[in-house]
Amino acid sequence: MQQAIPYGSGRRGGSPPPPLLAWAAARHVLLLLPGRVIAVIRAEHGHRQHQQQRQRRQLRHERRRRRGGIRSLVAENPVLILSRGGCCMCHVVKRLLLGLGVNPVVCELDEDREEAAVMEELTGAPRSAERHQWLTPAPPQLPAVFIGGRFMGGLDRLMAAHISGDLVPILKDAGALWL
Template structure:
């Protein structure tokens, strides 16, 4: 769990994904469209991927990926991020965390 907290707090926007996950790809594309350059951790290509995945599940991520952190805070999975985007608050969260500037 400490590893997840440390990785999530290093950058304004952090996404834990798997390279074969279509929802992970969609969330990354959404962030790029909004002008953010999130740090992406591909768990299936990380030596500690399985350990990180279990830590994400203990945070309530089910499925474990994509798991999004903004400003070091856990935002949620794809469903949560899409909901925030649709109500307009995702962009403001990214601005507040200095992941994008306007």
Template sequence: MERVKTMASERPVVIFSKSSCCMCHSIKTLFCDFGVNPAVHELDEIPGGRELEQALSRLGCSPSVPAVFIGGELVGGANQVMSLHLKRSLIPMLKQVGALWV
């Protein structure tokens, strides 16, 4: 759990993902299209990925990926991120943590 928190606070936007997950790809593309450069951790490609995935599940991520952290705080998965975007709350949140300048 501590490792997730440490990794989640390393950049303004951190995404825990799996390389084969289509929703993960969509969320990563969304942030990149905004001009955000998130730290992306592909849980199926890094040592200890399974343990990180279990920790994300314990934090309440269901499904466990994608798991998006903004400003070190868990925002949630694809549904939560898209909901924030549709409410026009996502971009102001990204600006607040310094992930976007414009």
């Protein structure tokens, strides 16, 4: 068992020890001396780095969409998730597929302009506020999961396939799992 050394005992000069990094959260770092907080520093480096990676990923997907459209992204990748950043259902879909060992391509869309354009391209009909529900089918909701080039559905369809045991064979047929 180790014993704590009392502050100032056995030290010459009586100078306090340097501050210790005691606790680091996602955005703040506390510097502590025994018994008091010295400083709270915002740690933005990791957050900025995450934002930059996300922006680069979105730019890559945007370039691909311009070249061949969202349909080419669907055709090129065994599993594609169209999601909205910060959506809890999109997060659950990603975690479910990652838990099964699938590495899906995730394309995060802006809530306004990109989502409308992508849904237009997928359904083939312009999306308007005056659309009558009995005349045209509803466009796919986000998250939209494509497996093997086909529209699988959203979270509800994916969970139903997972619970029934149909999801793993579908993923194997698409080439997303190598089990």
